[in-house]
Amino acid sequence: MLLHLGSKPVLVASSVDVVRDILKTHDLVWSTRPKSSIVDGLLYGSKGVAFSNYSEYWRQIRSVMVLQLLSNKRVQSYRHVREEEISNMIDKIRQQCDSVIxxxxxxxxxxxxxxxRVALGRKYNDGESGIDAKATLNKFVELLGTFNVGDYIPWLEWVNRITGLDTKVDKVAKELDTFLELVIEEHMLRNEKGENRAGEAKDLVDVLLEIQNGNETGIPLQRDSLKALLLDTFSAGTDTIYTALEWTMTELLMHPRAMEKLQNEVRGFAQGKAEVTEDDLGNMHYLKAVIKETFRLHPPVPLLVPRESMEEVKLLGYHIPAKTQVIINAWTIGRDPLSWDDPEDYRPDRFLNSNIDIKGLNFEVIPFGGGRRGCPGSVFAIVAIELALARIVHKFNLALPKGEELDMTECTGLTIRRKSPLLALATPYST
Structure with a gap:
C-alpha cells in the first residue's frame, strides 16, 4: 500500500513476499533511516545504532554493538546477572502471594x-540522579512513536511548538542526558582510582570507554555517540523484554491449557532441582513455541522502525522511487491467513514441528526485524525472556483474580503494551 504523508511517499509492507524483497533481495537499498527531528532531539542527532543513517559511521558503531557489546560470549558473561535478578523477581512474587500482584x-x-547492571554497572533507584528514570524512559519510548507532522509537511513545523511537543522532547532529552552523564562520570572516577570489581564482567559503559580511549573503531567514539549507544541499549532492552513477557503471561492466563502444558514441560525438566537454569532452556521446546506464538500475535514493535530507499528499486514488479519510506507491519504479517491457519487463535503447538525462526531469517514472524537493520540484541532478549518465563511457571500456579476479565486494549507508542496493568494471583507450587 502506498500512502502520501504530506510531501513523503510511504510504503506500508504487510505481506511475507514484499518483506522478503525488502529485507533480503534489496536489503542494501532499504538500509537507511528517514530523518526524524524527534529522534535527532532525543538521540544526539540520531547517533545510536537503531536510528542512524546508513553510512560508514553506522557500520562502525553497529560493529561495536555486535562484536563488543552483544556477542554470544558477552551475552554469556552476564548470565549471573540474569539469574540473580530473575531470582529476586521470584522472591518478590512469593512475598505477594497473599494478594493480587x-x-x-x-x-x-x-x-x-x-x-x-549489564549496561550501566549497577542498579539505579528512581530519583537517585534527580529524575524518575522509569517515567522518563516511558516518555522517551512514547515520543519515539509520536507522529511528527513537521517531518512530512515542513511548513507545519510550528505546530509542534504550539502543541508543546518540542518542549516535551527537550525536557526528556535533558533528563536523560543528566542521568547518562552521571553514569559515565561515575565510571571514569572509579577507573581513575583503579577500583575495578574483581571477577565481575565489564559493563557496557566500561567497554565503550575502553573503545573510546583505544580508538579501536577507526572513527572517534565521541561522548554523544557513547551516550546514544547506551540509550539504545537501555531503552530498547528494557521496554521490549518486559512487554514481550507481559503479553506472554496475558495469553497464558487466557489459555489455561497452554499454561498447564508449559508448566508440565518446565517442571519435568526441573524435577529434583532447586532452580531452572539457562542450561535447561535448549530442551524446552514448548517454552520456545509459547514465546514464538506470543511474538507472532504481539510483536512489541508492531510497526518496525521505518526505512528509506537510497535509490529507485523494483518491488514485486512495481517501480519504487528513491527516498520512499517503508513501514513494515509486523503485526499484520503475523496474522496473515496466507501464512497461518486460524491466525487469530493462540496456538503455540503450531511451532512445535516448525523451523520458523524469530531472529530475522524467516519473514512470517519478525519481532526483531531483519537484514542489516535487524536488532543486534535479539540473543540477549530471547535468553532473558525464556529464563524469566521458565522460572515463573516452575515456581507458581497463576490465575486471574476472581471475576477479573482481561482488558486487551493497547496503548500507543513505538512499543505497544497493554493499556492496563496485568493483575494476577500466584500460588507457590510444591512438588
Missing amino acids: DLRDVLCCMTKNIIN
Whole structure:
C-alpha cells in the first residue's frame, strides 16, 4: 500500500513476499533511516545504532554493538546477572502471594535491573540522579512513536511548538542526558582510582570507554555517540523484554491449557532441582513455541522502525522511487491467513514441528526485524525472556483474580503494551 504523508511517499509492507524483497533481495537499498527531528532531539542527532543513517559511521558503531557489546560470549558473561535478578523477581512474587500482584510492575522492575547492571554497572533507584528514570524512559519510548507532522509537511513545523511537543522532547532529552552523564562520570572516577570489581564482567559503559580511549573503531567514539549507544541499549532492552513477557503471561492466563502444558514441560525438566537454569532452556521446546506464538500475535514493535530507499528499486514488479519510506507491519504479517491457519487463535503447538525462526531469517514472524537493520540484541532478549518465563511457571500456579476479565486494549507508542496493568494471583507450587 502506498500512502502520501504530506510531501513523503510511504510504503506500508504487510505481506511475507514484499518483506522478503525488502529485507533480503534489496536489503542494501532499504538500509537507511528517514530523518526524524524527534529522534535527532532525543538521540544526539540520531547517533545510536537503531536510528542512524546508513553510512560508514553506522557500520562502525553497529560493529561495536555486535562484536563488543552483544556477542554470544558477552551475552554469556552476564548470565549471573540474569539469574540473580530473575531470582529476586521470584522472591518478590512469593512475598505477594497473599494478594493480587501487578505482574507488569514485577516484570518491568526485573528487566530494568538486568539492563541497569549489564549496561550501566549497577542498579539505579528512581530519583537517585534527580529524575524518575522509569517515567522518563516511558516518555522517551512514547515520543519515539509520536507522529511528527513537521517531518512530512515542513511548513507545519510550528505546530509542534504550539502543541508543546518540542518542549516535551527537550525536557526528556535533558533528563536523560543528566542521568547518562552521571553514569559515565561515575565510571571514569572509579577507573581513575583503579577500583575495578574483581571477577565481575565489564559493563557496557566500561567497554565503550575502553573503545573510546583505544580508538579501536577507526572513527572517534565521541561522548554523544557513547551516550546514544547506551540509550539504545537501555531503552530498547528494557521496554521490549518486559512487554514481550507481559503479553506472554496475558495469553497464558487466557489459555489455561497452554499454561498447564508449559508448566508440565518446565517442571519435568526441573524435577529434583532447586532452580531452572539457562542450561535447561535448549530442551524446552514448548517454552520456545509459547514465546514464538506470543511474538507472532504481539510483536512489541508492531510497526518496525521505518526505512528509506537510497535509490529507485523494483518491488514485486512495481517501480519504487528513491527516498520512499517503508513501514513494515509486523503485526499484520503475523496474522496473515496466507501464512497461518486460524491466525487469530493462540496456538503455540503450531511451532512445535516448525523451523520458523524469530531472529530475522524467516519473514512470517519478525519481532526483531531483519537484514542489516535487524536488532543486534535479539540473543540477549530471547535468553532473558525464556529464563524469566521458565522460572515463573516452575515456581507458581497463576490465575486471574476472581471475576477479573482481561482488558486487551493497547496503548500507543513505538512499543505497544497493554493499556492496563496485568493483575494476577500466584500460588507457590510444591512438588
